[in-house]
Structures are given as structure tokens and as C-alpha cells.
Amino acid sequence: xxxxxxxxxxxxxxxxRSSSKEQARFGWSMLSPAMTILLIMSxxxxxxxxxxxxxxxxxxGPGSGFVGLQNYIRVFSSPxxxxxxxxxFQFVAISVVLELGLGLGLALLLNRKFPETNLLAAxxxxxxxxxxxxxxxxxxxxLDPAYGWVDYYLQLWGIISDPIDxxxxxxxxxxxxxxxxxxxxxxxxALILLAGLSGVPAEPKxxxxxxxxxxxRLFWHITLPxxxxxxxxxxxxxxxxxxxxxxxxxxxxxxxxxSSTEVxxxxxxxxxxQNFDVGAASALGIVFLLxxxxxxxQLLAILGxxxxxxxx
Amino acid sequence: xxxxxxxxxxxxxGVVPVVRNVSIDVADGEFVVLVGPSxxxxxxxxxxxxxxxxxxxxxxxxxxxxVSGLPAKSRDIAMVFQNYALYPHMTVAENMSFSLRLxxxxxxxxxxxxxxxxxxxxxxxxxxxxxxxxxxxQRQRVAMGRAIVRDPQVFLFDEPLSNLDAKLRVQMRTEIxxxxxxxxxxxxxxxxxxxxxxxxxxxxxxxHDGIVEQIGSPLELYDRPANQFVAGFIGSPAMNFIKGHVDxxxxxxxxxxxxEIALKDTPREVHGRTVTLGIRPEHFVLDAQNGLASxxxxxxxTGAEMQIICxxxxxxxxxxxxxxxxxxxxxxxKLAPKPEAIHLFDAATGVALx
Numbered sequence: 001x002x003x004x005x006x007x008x009x010x011x012x013x014x015x016x017r018s019s020s021k022e023q024a025r026f027g028w029s030m031l032s033p034a035m036t037i038l039l040i041m042s043x044x045x046x047x048x049x050x051x052x053x054x055x056x057x058x059x060x061g062p063g064s065g066f067v068g069l070q071n072y073i074r075v076f077s078s079p080x081x082x083x084x085x086x087x088x089f090q091f092v093a094i095s096v097v098l099e100l101g102l103g104l105g106l107a108l109l110l111n112r113k114f115p116e117t118n119l120l121a122a123x124x125x126x127x128x129x130x131x132x133x134x135x136x137x138x139x140x141x142x143l144d145p146a147y148g149w150v151d152y153y154l155q156l157w158g159i160i161s162d163p164i165d166x167x168x169x170x171x172x173x174x175x176x177x178x179x180x181x182x183x184x185x186x187x188x189x190a191l192i193l194l195a196g197l198s199g200v201p202a203e204p205k206x207x208x209x210x211x212x213x214x215x216x217r218l219f220w221h222i223t224l225p226x227x228x229x230x231x232x233x234x235x236x237x238x239x240x241x242x243x244x245x246x247x248x249x250x251x252x253x254x255x256x257x258x259s260s261t262e263v264x265x266x267x268x269x270x271x272x273x274q275n276f277d278v279g280a281a282s283a284l285g286i287v288f289l290l291x292x293x294x295x296x297x298q299l300l301a302i303l304g305x306x307x308x309x310x311x312x
Numbered sequence: 313x314x315x316x317x318x319x320x321x322x323x324x325x326g327v328v329p330v331v332r333n334v335s336i337d338v339a340d341g342e343f344v345v346l347v348g349p350s351x352x353x354x355x356x357x358x359x360x361x362x363x364x365x366x367x368x369x370x371x372x373x374x375x376x377x378x379v380s381g382l383p384a385k386s387r388d389i390a391m392v393f394q395n396y397a398l399y400p401h402m403t404v405a406e407n408m409s410f411s412l413r414l415x416x417x418x419x420x421x422x423x424x425x426x427x428x429x430x431x432x433x434x435x436x437x438x439x440x441x442x443x444x445x446x447x448x449x450q451r452q453r454v455a456m457g458r459a460i461v462r463d464p465q466v467f468l469f470d471e472p473l474s475n476l477d478a479k480l481r482v483q484m485r486t487e488i489x490x491x492x493x494x495x496x497x498x499x500x501x502x503x504x505x506x507x508x509x510x511x512x513x514x515x516x517x518x519x520h521d522g523i524v525e526q527i528g529s530p531l532e533l534y535d536r537p538a539n540q541f542v543a544g545f546i547g548s549p550a551m552n553f554i555k556g557h558v559d560x561x562x563x564x565x566x567x568x569x570x571x572e573i574a575l576k577d578t579p580r581e582v583h584g585r586t587v588t589l590g591i592r593p594e595h596f597v598l599d600a601q602n603g604l605a606s607x608x609x610x611x612x613x614t615g616a617e618m619q620i621i622c623x624x625x626x627x628x629x630x631x632x633x634x635x636x637x638x639x640x641x642x643x644x645x646k647l648a649p650k651p652e653a654i655h656l657f658d659a660a661t662g663v664a665l666x
Binding site: 226 | 362363364383384385387389390391393395396397398399400401410411414415458462
């Protein structure tokens with residue numbers, strides 16, 4: 001073993017190097033279809049959106065041209081956009097909090113070891129299988145003051161004397177929009193938390209029982225901390241999704257009455273496809289995208305913190 | 313501190329009986345070890361004492377209180393679990409003081425008791441760590457600390473050492489025993505390891521298939537096992553058993569192969585009876601005159617002693633010698649059991665005959 005690298009060894013090294021290069025090339029070729037689609041479907045439109053946001057682009061008006069920050073100035077000076085932002089945050093905050101609360105309750109209910117719980121779980125999860133647009137259409141029919149079931153039964157049971165025009169008043173329209181979202185997405189939260197609950201180990205609970213904890217303190221001091229990462233996951237996913245809500249509100253209220261339930265997404269849609277002011281809509285889209293990415297970053301940080309606490 | 317009474321306790325899961333009519337009295341300050349093979353019901357019994365499982369019938373008392381129907385939190389006991397069962401989101405100090413905080417004990421008192429327990433266990437430098445940052449032995453100590461700060465009536469240990477490596481296990485064994493000598497808290501300790509049982513217990517309860525086989529001090533169990541199961545379970549390496557019968561005179565045991573072993577002081581009732589002879593590995597001697605010729609199969613020197621596995625009266629047996637013998641596989645040695653150390657068991661029921 002005193003001789004220097006023989007020609008054979010050198011050749012071996014060469015082939016191994018070329019094979020690793022080959023491997024990389026193979027990897028890239030496998031990735032390239034997905035990358036191409038991603039480029040065409042997401043990256044390119046985003047870049048184009050950014051480009052358009054600095055231009056005057058009106059589908060009805062005369063010619064297009066570079067206008068600098070004018071679109072952004074218009075976005076920030078429009079009171080409608082500000083009210084849209086407020087509506088969006090209001091919608092997200094109330095829906096997500098309700099979904100987490102109800103979802104936790106539902107998960108605790110379904111976590112009991114009864115034979116009926118499997119059937120119940122299946123029933124509770126049904127809303128997840130309904131397309132948002134479909135559930136919005138059904139809600140609209142249910143809430144109709146003339147022939148909807150909701151007003152009919154409320155009157156029948158003597159809770160109200162005159163039918164309520166749910167979608168005709170700002171407050172009740174909000175109730176309807178949030179109720180729809182909560183109805184549709186609470187099972188999703190419950191499902192995540194149920195998975196979390198089934199993973200809470202028995203021993204710390206038993207240790208806490210022996211340490212003197214009753215059911216409430218057991219939940220508060222042991223179960224809830226173990227659930228924290230799952231609550232964080234549900235919170236992050238629901239928050240991101242809630243910001244993106246469009247179809248259900250579009251169908252249920254179309255942002256009305258007036259613009260009371262007009263969240264940013266509907267606002268962008270109206271500017272772009274009703275006013276045909278694509279430049280301003282692009283600018284608003286870019287601003288919303290930036291805000292959303294900042295929020296997402298914060299949410300992911302929360303998620304990271306809550307998961308490493310439980311790591312052993 | 314208090315005595316602990318277990319009276320006619322029965323527990324079954326569905327139709328499967330797990331604990332059948334068990335009665336044990338643990339004196340105030342006593343260290344009792346429940347030992348038995350897996351599935352013998354020892355952990356279930358411990359969990360019933362803790363209040364984590366309910367009894368089907370029977371009674372459990374702590375001091376003069378009947379606790380059979382009380383929830384775990386009202387029994388004033390502390391338990392150390394096999395996998396420690398620490399609260400992963402709490403620091404060591406928070407883990408130890410959790411029970412005191414639940415009882416709204418004043419902060420100074422909490423600090424005082426946590427400090428005392430952590431000093432006893434050498435945890436004082438780790439109080440701000442979380443369980444995830446501790447080694448197995450340290451976690452075990454925290455679990456014990458959590459029990460100590462409670463100052464409970466009874467300590468329960470559920471196989472607390474089985475997740476530790478061999479060296480640490482021996483060390484913690486000593487520590488737990490030392491701790492008991494210091495605190496004198498009534499303790500029930502569950503293990504499947506008979507060496508742990510022998511070294512730690514004031515008294516051992518041997519459980520098998522949900523019944524008590526024998527209760528006694530470690531040496532009582534070793535010297536006078538009540539039946540073949542206890543004889544085989546207590547002691548390491550295990551007792552050797554040879555099937556055969558006692559001759560009519562009661563002077564000789566005749567193995568199934570026809571080999572003869574001398575007996576001493578046998579009771580009249582065993583004369584002429586079919587029995588199982590039991591002899592511990594350490595009770596063999598080399599006897600050039602009266603010994604049975606036995607072919608050596610394996611020699612295992614451990615340094616302190618030599619274990620020799622050889623063919624004796626038609627079956628492999630283990631013999632232990634403290635002197636160093638120059639023996640090799642296939643050698644033939646003359647082996648004889650000490651007549652006064654021979655145990656006889658009824659061949660059918662396994663009950664000791666003496």
C-alpha cells in the first residue's frame with residue numbers, strides 16, 4: 001500500500017465524480033417539470049403583477065404607460081381600501097378565534113371513547129367536503145327572508161316576530177359571513193386538535209392526577225400545553241386561509257350590503273374586473289401580498305416556538 | 313406516613329382476571345416490593361393503590377382511611393413512573409412544585425421544600441432546566457423529587473429503574489434505599505427484577521397470575537420458598553429442578569434417569585412420593601467420592617465466581633463456585649448437592665415439602 005494512486009484508482013475517482021454530476025443532472029431533470037409549471041403559474045404572474053402595479057393599465061381607458069408610484073398612492077388614499085382592510089382583519093380575527101374555540105370543544109367531545117364518537121366525528125366533518133361556493137349558495141337560500149328556513153323557524157318558535165333580512169343589514173350580514181366560515185372550517189380545526197389530543201401521553205396526566213389536579217386543572221396544566229403545537233398549527237393554517245377567503249363571501253353577500261362585508265380580496269376583484277383599473281388592483285394586490293407574507297412569517301415563528309417547547 | 317392495607321382486592325378487565333383476591337398489609341415506614349413476571353398483576357395492583365384503576369371488590373386503606381372509592385388526587389400518595397412522566401413544558405423546579413402549587417401552598421414554603429428535595433437528590437443546579445435537557449438518571453431523580461416534596465403518606469414506585477442502563481440502575485437502587493432509610497416513608501415498589509427486590513425490600517410480595525405466591529423477607533423467600541414458582545423466581549442464577557421420586561426410606565432421591573442423590577431429614581410424608589428436587593447453583597460441591605459424574609457443557613467465569621453448566625442426573629444444571637476451578641467443556645466433574653440445602657416440591661402442585 002505504498003504506491004501512489006494507480007491509474008485505475010484515478011479512473012475510479014473520475015467516474016465517481018462524473019456520476020455525482022450525472023446524479024445532479026438527473027435530479028434537475030426530474031424537478032424541471034414542476035419548476036417550469038411553478039415559474040409559469042406563480043413566479044411569472046407575480047413579476048408581471050409587480051410590473052403592472054407601476055403602470056397605468058385600464059382595460060377601458062386609453063393606452064398604458066409608466067406612472068411610477070401613482071397606483072400605490074391611490075391605493076393608500078382610497079377610504080374603500082382602508083375599510084376593506086379593516087373588514088378583512090375583522091373577518092379573520094373573529095372567524096379564527098371562534099373556529100379555534102369551537103374546534104377545541106368539538107375535539108374534546110369527540111376524544112371521548114364512546115362507540116358513537118366515530119359516527120359523530122364523521123358527521124361533524126361533513127362540512128369540510130362541501131365546496132365553499134355551494135355552502136354559500138345554500139346559506140343564501142336558508143337566510144332568505146321570504147322563503148328561508150332560518151327566519152321561518154325563528155318566527156315559528158316565537159324568537160322573532162318579523163322576518164330578518166339577514167343579508168340586507170351590515171351587522172347580520174357579518175353574522176352570516178362569519179357563521180358560514182365557522183360552520184365550514186371548525187371541523188378542520190377539530191380534526192387537527194383531535195389528532196393532537198390522541199397524542200397526549202397518559203403518564204403525565206396520571207402523574208398530575210396523583211399530584212392533586214382535578215379535571216379542569218388537568219386540562220389547563222397538562223392537556224392544553226401538550227396541545228399547544230397543534231393549536232398553533234390550526235391557528236396558522238386557518239389564519240392564512242381566512243385571509244384568502246373569496247368565493248363564499250362573493251356568493252353570499254358580494255361584499256354587501258353596500259361595501260360592509262367587502263374584504264380586500266373582493267375589493268381587488270371589484271377594482272380589476274368591474275372598474276377595469278388593473279394597475280390599481282395590481283398595486284393593492286402587491287401591498288396585500290406583502291402584508292400577508294409579513295403576517296405569515298410571524299405565524300411561522302409562533303409555530304416554531306410552540307413546537308420546540310414539547311421536544312424531549 | 314401511614315400503614316397501607318390491601319384486603320381481598322379483585323380486579324379484572326372484562327372476563328380476564330388480573331388481580332385475584334390479594335391481601336397485603338404494609339406496616340408504617342416499611343419498604344415492600346411487589347415482584348413477579350410480566351402480566352402477574354403487580355402494576356395493576358400498584359395503580360389501584362394510586363387510584364388510577366378502580367377495584368372490582370375489596371378494600372384499600374391508608375392509615376385508618378378507606379381510600380377504595382377516592383380519586384387519585386385525594387389519596388395523599390406520590391408515585392414514580394417507569395418512564396418518569398415528567399411535565400415536559402415545566403422546568404425541574406416547576407415539575408417538583410406542581411403539587412404544592414395546586415394546593416396553593418405559600419411560595420416560601422414551596423421554595424423551602426423544593427430546595428430541600430433538590431439538595432437531597434443533587435438537583436440544585438438543574439432547577440431551571442426542562443426535562444428534555446436532562447439525562448435519564450437526572451429525570452429519574454426529578455420524578456423522585458416530585459414525590460419527596462409532597463411528603464405523602466405512601467410512596468409508590470412503578471418499575472422506576474427499568475429505563476436506565478445497568479450501572480445507573482445499581483446506583484439509583486442504592487439511592488432509593490438510602491432515601492427510604494432517611495425519610496422512612498411507607499413505600500410500595502414494583503419490579504420484575506428479583507435482584508432489585510432482594511436488595512431493596514424489607515419484605516417481598518411475589519405475585520404470579522394475579523395471586524400472592526408468598527410474602528416474606530428477602531432471605532426468607534430465598535431460604536424457604538413456599539413453592540416451586542417462588543423458588544425458581546427468587547435467586548440468580550435460578551434454582552435447578554430435577555424430576556424424580558423419594559425412595560421408601562426417605563434417604564435417597566432417585567431421578568428419572570435413575571441417578572441417586574442423598575437426602576437428609578426428609579419428612580415422613582415425602583417417603584416414596586413423586587417430587588421435584590430443587591437445588592440452588594451455589595449449593596453444589598465437588599465430591600470425588602459421592603458426587604455424580606457430570607459432563608461440563610459451558611464454563612462462564614465472571615471473576616468473582618465461576619458458573620458451570622453441566623449435564624447432571626440427565627439434564628443441564630447450573631452450578632456456581634467461588635473458587636477458581638480448572639475445568640473445561642467436556643471435562644467430567646463429580647458434582648453433589650449439599651443435602652441440607654435441598655428443597656423438595658410436590659410434583660403436581662409445586663408446594664414445598666418440608
